[in-house]
Amino acid sequence: MSLRRIIKLATGQDINTCHTCYDCDISLTGEMDIPLGSLVQLALLNDEEALHSRTLWSDSVLEASCGACKRGLDLHAVMIALREESLRRTNTET
Ligand code: SF4
DSSP states (O other): OOHHHHHHHHHSOOGGGOOOOOTTOOOOGGGOSSOHHHHHHHHHTTOTHHHHOHHHHOHHHHHHTTTTOTTSOOHHHHHHHHHHHHHHHHHHHO
16 A cells, blocks of 8 residues: 555545645754655655654654644654554564
8 A cells, every 4th residue: 555545545635635845844953864844745656664753753853843843744644653563564564
């Protein structure tokens, strides 16, 4: 199942509505390897890199993601869904 579909099922949100405007950029440089908007785009491309990015696993970024999207996407919920999927895949592999 694609990451887009997994997020849709878990959060009710379609990340295809992301406009790649990058208004969600938050300044936590040391905590992030990619901007939040890029995390959403990687998930949209079904790229597993989204599941392993430092940005996804930073608790500071997770906290700051609340209300970060100016277009109505709940990025906090998207991050939680991606984290859960990453853990699920890790547990399936072992
Ligand atoms: S602000 Fe929202 S719509 Fe814009 S890039 Fe970030 S996630 Fe996508």
